[in-house]
Amino acid sequence: MSKDTELTTQLRVGVVGGGQLARMMAESARNLPLTLCVMGSDPGDSAAELADEFSLGSPHSAHDLTLFAGEVDCLTFDHELVNLDAVHALTHDGHHVYPTADSLRFAVHKAYQRTTLAALGILGPAFAVLEKFDDDEFDIFAAVTERVPVVKADHGGYDGRGVLVSDSLDEARIFAQRVGTSSQILLEEPVDIVAEVAVIVVTSRNGERVAYPPVLTRQVDGMCVEVSYPAGLDPAILNECALIADRVADVTGTVGVLAVELFVTSTDVVLNEVATRPHNSGHWTIEGAATSQFENHLRAVAGWPLGDTTPTSAFVTMVNVVGSERPGDPHAALAIPGAHIHDYGKSWRPGRKLGHVTVCGDDDSVVSRAWMAAEALGTSARRKP
């Protein structure tokens, strides 16, 4: 049966990377007029079983990226750990690639992100960038801020990897030395966080833009474990979060989903980090908003009208399922009223994000219900004490 005899003609959209973000794009692509092609690195990738087409290739190989781009009408990404020069060349050669290499660079290089955005007035914590490890520079930064610096690798980290938050100056120093052997070192003043907020902004290749309401996120060891709507903070603070996110979208020029993570302190809102793709802090939108971040990401890169971002319920909570020593009981999770279980189809491994649960409802019992389901599934993450 020819595709063009179906209800809808099909645009071919390519996704570089086969993780759970590509998988959830594939789920949302089912009812959009597009064919979702995924280039992953392993036949067991999370997205392999759900993509319309799945092929193997390396995101670091210019050859593989060029071949893949030639098979699709437009290209997007499951993750930013790609060959930016090759991506840049694809755009130069007339391929439709969203986000562009210029936008991806913000997500790939944390030092570049921090420096560039700060220079444009979008402030994060006080910071310093060390090209390589230098005892004097490290000590000066620690002395000026009077705190043990947070140490980050410029690139290569995710979910808390490549980042050290410690009370020990010696530990921070040793970590910075190690990071410095392969990357620039980003030192940041630790922020006294009252709350963490994330904002998902979606910008179409045509320039149309929508945003989801700010949500409250909770991180443990640098990994997101819980996301709740509404954020439950002062409307003026949430409004500032939304304004900062919109400005970051302008500055980074990100087509598709942009996730902006922010720290709320007792006096201020400061930028934490930026991701130029669908993000864990937006998974709640699958059931919790009229259009999910994944569907809107695909609409944006395809150049179609963006969908309504209004929440479907008064309260929505998403809780990640992180691998523990062994899996739990999915049937017990199914018994939790309103629990939507998302299984990424990944092999069980302690510390790994394996799925998530979302609960929507009329009151804040959604939080405890989402946790009960995630706990039944055997998550290693713990509720707020």
Next chain:
Amino acid sequence: MSKDTELTTQLRVGVVGGGQLARMMAESARNLPLTLCVMGSDPGDSAAELADEFSLGSPHSAHDLTLFAGEVDCLTFDHELVNLDAVHALTHDGHHVYPTADSLRFAVHKAYQRTTLAALGILGPAFAVLEKFDDDEFDIFAAVTERVPVVKADHGGYDGRGVLVSDSLDEARIFAQRVGTSSQILLEEPVDIVAEVAVIVVTSRNGERVAYPPVLTRQVDGMCVEVSYPAGLDPAILNECALIADRVADVTGTVGVLAVELFVTSTDVVLNEVATRPHNSGHWTIEGAATSQFENHLRAVAGWPLGDTTPTSAFVTMVNVVGSERPGDPHAALAIPGAHIHDYGKSWRPGRKLGHVTVCGDDDSVVSRAWMAAEALGTSARRKP
């Protein structure tokens, strides 16, 4: 990667038939701890691209059904046009088959359905069953009711096929003669319909039961074109609809989804028809209820706790996309706020159900938005004048 290393261990559920109902079961199966295996009759079947496993086989062949049942932990159905004797034998041989042949018989044989339910006090229109065509019996029924009878084949019809509603006694007679060559003939008194209502009831193999709120349906030429929640009728009438549906679930012993279609007249509620599977009148539950009819059908046949049936929005409308002379413009449909487009992946053919659109919202603009999207997609069905 072995399935049992994933977040959830996998029950193997088999679906006989590869149409859009099996496809939507496959979509909802993604995040349940099961592997969905579909036995279809054509590689181009709607469910083929979404099922975890897809095989070819005939629903009429005892051999194919037995082979398929041996590969799964439990068996269910996309449609009821199956070899009932073979299905009965599978249950007898210890396979878990839901619904059973005894339940399916109600959906397969309209004369049996009408006779059996009427005998138990669940009344539809006045009716007569003719074993074969007989001019005298036909004339007596027409004379007693003083109306041109609605003529139905006992079995083999769907979406208005095998049914004639006519103002011409001669046309009805000729149709009945033709039907009588291959089937019992069911004659029914035409009902003066004020409204049509459908109720979806779900019963687990463990006996747990839930129901969705009654919805208003609109049929054109026997095919469902529009379904809306809330039904907008007197609560006492809706309560009676729910009670009748619950009683039909008891009597038919249907495990899984049972759809009960009812006629509301100026004085009464009478049974129209019964389907022992997920049904067009329940497609709105995918976005419109906390748990969809497809997920609850799978939970029911698997013996897991049933999910919450509460609507997610104050107003939900689903409109079918029926093939017209040629396809419409999917991009125009994407521009309709809140329109969720479902494309069954079937080849375009005038008169065929190709997909549907659902819109959820806070007011009754959901009806016009759903229609706008369906019209943009090129549906041949028309709105209520």
